[in-house]
Structures are given as structure tokens and as C-alpha cells.
Amino acid sequence: MKSIYLYLFFQLICFNVFAQNKPNIILFLVDDMGWMDTSQPFGNSTMPLNKQFHTPNMERMAKQGVLFSNAYVNAVCTPTRTSLITGSSSARTHVTNWTSIHANEQTDFPDSVLKTPDWNVNGLSTGANQQSFLIKKPLPQILKEAGYFTIHVGKAHWGSLGTSGSDPTELGFIVNIAGSSLGHPQSYLGTDNYGNLPGKTTFNAVPDLQQFYGKDIFLTEALTQKAKKAMDYPIQHQKPFFLSLCHYAVHLPIQKDNRFVDRYIKAGLDPTEAAYASLIEGMDKSLGDIMDFLEKKGIAKNTIIIFMSDNGGLANTGRGGKPNTQNYPLRGGKGSAYEGGIRVPLMVKWPGVTKPNQRTNQYVMVEDFFPSVLEMAAIKEVDKSTIRDGKSYVPLLKNVSYADTTRALIFHYPHRWTKNENEAIAWTSAIRLGSWKLIYLMKKKQLELYNLASDLSETQNLAQTHPNIVAQLAKKLGEELRSRSAQMPIWKATGKQVAWPDEL
């Protein structure tokens, strides 16, 4: 009898006390938010665009944790989201472009010269779907099995309709609210039912927010309210939770958030940019509401918040102002291999671990999220069926001055995103090593070299003057791409594969 009690006691201990001591983890992911879309500088100084935005809660969070000035993601959405929960680089997952809502549908802009490789157009899945990256245990599933209560709220975009990737509950989330295959909302407006308007409803209508239909409640606000509601259960039951709060904001359509837009109109912004800034401020309010909620519930001290964006800010089309200025001093924007497309805001607040108001300049990559979260949750990964490329940034949180200039970050985009092909927005690979960055422009068969330490804006191509560094980086990039079985486009004229960067 005594042994039964002991057994019970240990069972309870294992299921509870240990679980309760695990930190809650919140991924606060913004869509299409650029590195400069905030009043919180991620560069070394406050720059003009920082003055255009009003994000007091990002400033508040920066004061409480670690800000990453050199955080990288993929240049478009689904590859970043896939890497986040697989820990694998997009070159390896072959989820290298954004996925269509429709299964088996190519999303590349047609090109007469290059043929897109046979990538995983359906995103990721946990089942045997064709043209998907098959992953048995995405991060939410691992967390769930380790006792985490896993919640997804907002944009998912992990896979196409008709595949398991279209439903976050198939990826390990216990609760899913408003996440599916859509990459952007049909409407941000509750008065539009977020797009659910019979006769006008498209696949981009946002699911699950029926209670707000017809009400003047902006999508960002609705998602925030549902996220708070969804946290009730794990809080009440003292279960650690993982909340993936992925805002549809600030993706197109750029619709003004009436709560905030006046400030920007008065400041003289054009209507599009004023609306964009209001989308940003609405997102920032959500961040503040979540932080307030955690404090009110008494769990802020045991809750990690990871704030980030999924790709660079839109700068190519659809924005106000002159193209490719929206992320200045970064060059280019979403889709581009230049910094504007791949460098994003990242902040991590881990009470008791991160010191207040810290900044690190060490570069990190989106796939680092996976091992970092596992380390935060003290989970030893056992599934060896998937090769991970990420590296935990937890050591950096503890020592922000840690520097590793030997690590290579790899970017791979064997696609054409839009009609416009300029500003490295199509058919690129890239590598960052130390302060050097090499970009491979496949269609032009060119390599560009930049020194980010002295040329953040990538205006000085040093390829001609530093051939040895070009060769060294091209070799490394080629090796890394091949080791990940990266896919290259095909020259339509010859049927041959585009050369690896070290074969030029």
C-alpha cells in the first residue's frame, strides 16, 4: 500500500511540480513587419523611420529583455513558419516559397528563363501528403507531449487546404483559433466579418471569430482577446503553456485601424502609410495587452515572450512612398536577399534569465527558435528523423556579448516572387559569415559581396575587390546548400540545373 502511495506521489510530482516549474512560452509573431517598423530602434541609433512609428509596448519589452539587432528569417512567410516549428532550414525542408491556399498549386510568378524546382508547394504536413515536408513531431507536438498546453491563435499558413498542415491541431496545438491555410486576411474589420460575407467570401476569410461579426473590432484586437481567453485553462490548472500568437497584421490588405490612425494622418503620412502605421500600433497594443494580462494573472515572472516578425517589411509594391525605401537604412524588403527582406525585429524576455535592457549584435537565424524553445522548456529532443539546422540562442540570452563570427547563415530562395525582379527579390541564395554577406543572383549568374559592419545598406558591392572572400563564401554557401539537398532552378533553354555558387 505504501508503495502505491509513493508511486502516486511520484506520478503527481512528475506530472505537476516539474511541469509547473517549466516556463510558459509565448511566441508573438508579426506578419511582414520590417526591421524599422517600430519606435524601438533595432539599429545602433534612432533613425528617421523609428520616429514614424509608435510602439511603446515594444519599447517596454526591450527594456525588460534582450533585443537582437541581427536576427534573420527567410524572405517570405511559409518558409519562416516552417523553420520555426521544424528547426530545419528552408533549403532543407524544400518549403522555400509561400504556399498557396490551394493544394498542389505553384505560387511562383511565371518566368521565361528559369524553371522553379519541384519544391514542397503544400508546405509541411504530419501525414503522407505529396509535395509536403513530412515532419513527425513539429515543435508544438513535442511541447504538448512534454506537458505544455499548446495554443495557436491567428495566422498559421503552414500548409495548403486539404493537407494536415492546414490545421494547427494536426501539428500539436491543442487549441487553434483562426489559423488555417490563409496567408493574409480577407479583411481586418469585424464589420466585414473578417471577410465572411456570403457572395464575397474567399478562402482568405478568417475563421473562428464569429462572436465579433458585425462589430467594430479590429482583427488584431479580436485575436488578442481570444488568446487571453485561451490562456485561462492552463493558468487555472497550473499547466505550462505555449502560446503561438501569430498576428495577421501587418500583412496586406493595409486597412487602417481607426483606434490609432489619426496620429499618423496628423503627422503627414500618406493614407497607405498612415494605415500601415496604425496596423503596427494595433499590433503593439496587443503586445502590451498580453504583457498586462500576464502581470495581472501573476505569471509574468514565469513567462518567456519571444517577439519577432516572419520576414522583412513589404517594400516592393502595395506600400506608400517610393519602392524599396520602407526599410531604410536596410536595402530592399520582403522577398529580397538584401537585409530589408531577411533582417527582422527579435526580442526575448525571460524573467530571471535575461537582464533588463540588453542588446546583442550576434546574428541568429529563424531555425534557432526551435532548439532555443526546447532549451527554455528543458526538453531533450529525441526525434532524430529530422535534421535540424538551428542553434539555441539561450547562451546569448545569458551573455549578450557572446560573439561567433564563424557561423554561417544560409538563405535560399530558388523562386521568382513577383513581376518585379529587381533588388534581389528573385532567384537568390545568400550567406552571412561574420560581417560578410555574399548574395548569389542566379539569373544574372552574379555574386555580390557586402561588408555589413561598414555598409548596412549594401550599397558597395565588394566582389571585384575581394575575390578571395567571394571564393571562400561561395564555397561555403555551395557546401551548405548541397549538404541540405537544396533545390536549384532549371535553365529552361538547356534543362540544366543552375550552377551552385561555387561552380560559377
Add this chain to the structure above:
Amino acid sequence: MKSIYLYLFFQLICFNVFAQNKPNIILFLVDDMGWMDTSQPFGNSTMPLNKQFHTPNMERMAKQGVLFSNAYVNAVCTPTRTSLITGSSSARTHVTNWTSIHANEQTDFPDSVLKTPDWNVNGLSTGANQQSFLIKKPLPQILKEAGYFTIHVGKAHWGSLGTSGSDPTELGFIVNIAGSSLGHPQSYLGTDNYGNLPGKTTFNAVPDLQQFYGKDIFLTEALTQKAKKAMDYPIQHQKPFFLSLCHYAVHLPIQKDNRFVDRYIKAGLDPTEAAYASLIEGMDKSLGDIMDFLEKKGIAKNTIIIFMSDNGGLANTGRGGKPNTQNYPLRGGKGSAYEGGIRVPLMVKWPGVTKPNQRTNQYVMVEDFFPSVLEMAAIKEVDKSTIRDGKSYVPLLKNVSYADTTRALIFHYPHRWTKNENEAIAWTSAIRLGSWKLIYLMKKKQLELYNLASDLSETQNLAQTHPNIVAQLAKKLGEELRSRSAQMPIWKATGKQVAWPDEL
């Protein structure tokens, strides 16, 4: 230090061992299923319609638990669903008719003589929505607070779009899959995306099942798969769960389930009735799949299943065959105050409590579900802000021969459902007391009296020959309606309220 351990231990005990000992509870609710729509007889003998259907899993369940031959619900959908989770009769909630998808929309068929009272057209809500029955703690919320993991899958239909009643997660469900304001699916077919077809999408498109889009997976099957998936978490964490698996089947549109329809075509049924029978068999397979799942997971012995329908079988229009024969020997169908509209299948299996293969003839009412579930979960209800009308049927489960002929069941439908007004399908109240049943036909200013013991089919109106019983039942019905603040229609010609049944 020792006291901390003791405290911890008791905390753990309270949160776990006790919680684990609570039984899981599954509400398996079918939509619009009639009392005769099954090969499992609910009457005292096998009747012709029983031979038309094939429901082996209902037969299997009947062999394992208690079958109720006299289980009553409201004549249409939302009132029953509201009573289920409030424990209050529809006469009291003023949710007396089905609710529109659209807020503030009357659903009554227009009538030139009677005006519908100002009922709660938006259903129930937990917030201060106008024209809703306000309930602070619906049953799922109470269960959730008591440690239950609460899951809703399928049709909800508790309230209109734009109100909290449209979202089961606002009613206490932690997980909601496919439930909202819609009362029937736009399509049962995965190949139709369950109605989510841009350009054709209506508010009746079923939400949340994106992974099945384009696939030949019938809605009933899709919901079953998601329900099993949703049970994973509480099973893994040894949390008691409440699963509300509410099928859209067998409501219109009557679409054939190709897995099962051939049997019925071969048996000579017309296409509509063959399709209807295939909807029934698909539902029955779901019941079997759930029972198999519980057995496979080793939790069948600690899981209560409550099988029921929300109103009588459709017999008025939209079905094959001659109108009002579809529930024979019961008279009428959905919407009607005759037995065909309000008597439904009910079975309860509670391992360790119910004995195998039992049957009770004691009449019970839909609002009994609420106190029964609380008793099953050993929860003492403390919220006194809502008046409950139900009575737990748990004593009946333990002693099926228990008989109470003094209890009155009250039905109230101050509405006109369809164009057709015959067969007591509009403007009715009714009372059952012992074997007697009195129906008040408001528009006709008539009272009909039936003895169900000798006249199940309600063919012999005994009002003329038993005036004393009529008076006694009319008095009781009037008293009960007034005590519940029931609403009566208004005579358009005079502006006066329809008389109470004891004022005729």
C-alpha cells in the same frame, strides 16, 4: 518545510487523483433524429421503421446501458441545445425557437393572425447581448471550472453571429471544432469543402475542417476524427473530459453518404429516404468509432456516453414518402407538439452504474441533462442566479423501474415554424403528466387530450370525454407556464395576449 510538502501533496491530490476519478462524459447528440430512425427499438417492440434502418452501434450501446423509451426534448433545435447547457426549460429561457445565423433576426414564418412574442432571437449568451438568454455559467463552464477538459465538436447553434453564443469557447469549451451559429451544414461533402466554396460560400459553410477539403470524407466522419484527436490531450494528461460531439447529421440537406447508401437503395427506398438512412448509418458508425476508441485507449470503463437527439425527425417537408409518416407510430415530426416532434432516442451508458441492456419507461426531459451531468461529475451546483427546471435522471440509471407519474413535463412553442400549420406544428403548449398529454393549440383555441399508454399515436382526442382531466392538466400547464414567465403570442386583431390554457 514539512508543511510545504504536505500542502503540495494535498494540492496535487486535489488537482489530480480526485479529478482523475471523475468519469469522462460524452454527449453524443444527433440533429433531427427521430425516435424511429434506428434498428434499435425505443418502443416496446420492433416496428416496421426499425427494420428500415441499420444502426448496429446503437444496438451495441443499448446492450451496455439504459435505454429511455420516453425521453423528451423541445420540438426544434436551439431551445433543446439551450436547455441542455442551462438546465432551464425553454419556456423560461425564452429561447423558444431556432435561432437565425444573423443576429436580431426573427425566424418565425409570417402569420396574419398571431404575433410572435418578443423571444430571445439571438439564443443564449454569457455577455450582455440584447435578445439573448444571459447565463453566467453554462454547463461546460461549470465542468471546466471543476477540472474537466471541455471539448465541443460539430454543430453548436447556441446563438447568432456577433454574440458570445456563437462561439462555444465563450460558453466554457476549451476546444471548439466546427461549431458556430449555423444550424445545418451547407454540405456534408469534403469534396465540397463542406460548403466553403468561394462564390458559393454561405454562413452555413462548416468551419475548421480545412484538412479535409477536397477529400471524399463525409462530414460525420471528419467530425469523428477530430473528436478523437481532441480527446488525446485529456487522456494523455489523465484529465477528465467532457466531449460534446454534436453531429450535423441527420439535418437537411439530405445528402447521401456513399459508404452506406447502397444498402438502402437495394432495399427499395426512394433516393431521399435512402440518403437519409445513409446519414443515420454514418452517424451510427461514428458512435461505434467513439466506443472503439475509448476501449482502445483503456478508458471505456470510466467514460459515460449519453446518446440523444435534439428534436423529433423531420416529417413535414423535405423527406421522402407521405408527410407525417416518418416517425410512425409517433404522430407528426420536428416542430410538432405531437410525440413525433418531441420524443427522441436517449441512451445512457455509465460503466459500473448502469446495468447492461436496461430500459426505463419513465419520462424525462431535455433539461434533466444538466443536473444529471452535474451529479455524474459529483459537482455541487452553486450558481443560484439561474433557475433550473431539470431533475437528475441518475436515480433512474440505478433503478430503471423507478416511476414518477406526478411530474409534469412542459412544452412551449409560441411560434409558427413553417408555412404548413397542421399536425400541431405551430403555436402550441403541451404538458405530459403520467400517461396523459394535453396539447394547447393556441390559434384554434383548442385543447386536445391523449392517453399515451393506450394511444401512442395520439389518434383519439379524449378532451370531450374527460373534461376533468383536461381542466386539471390545463390548470397545471397554465401554472407552470406562468411560473416560468413564459411568453405568449399576441392576437394581431386585438393586441391581446393569447389566453393561458386554463383561461380558455
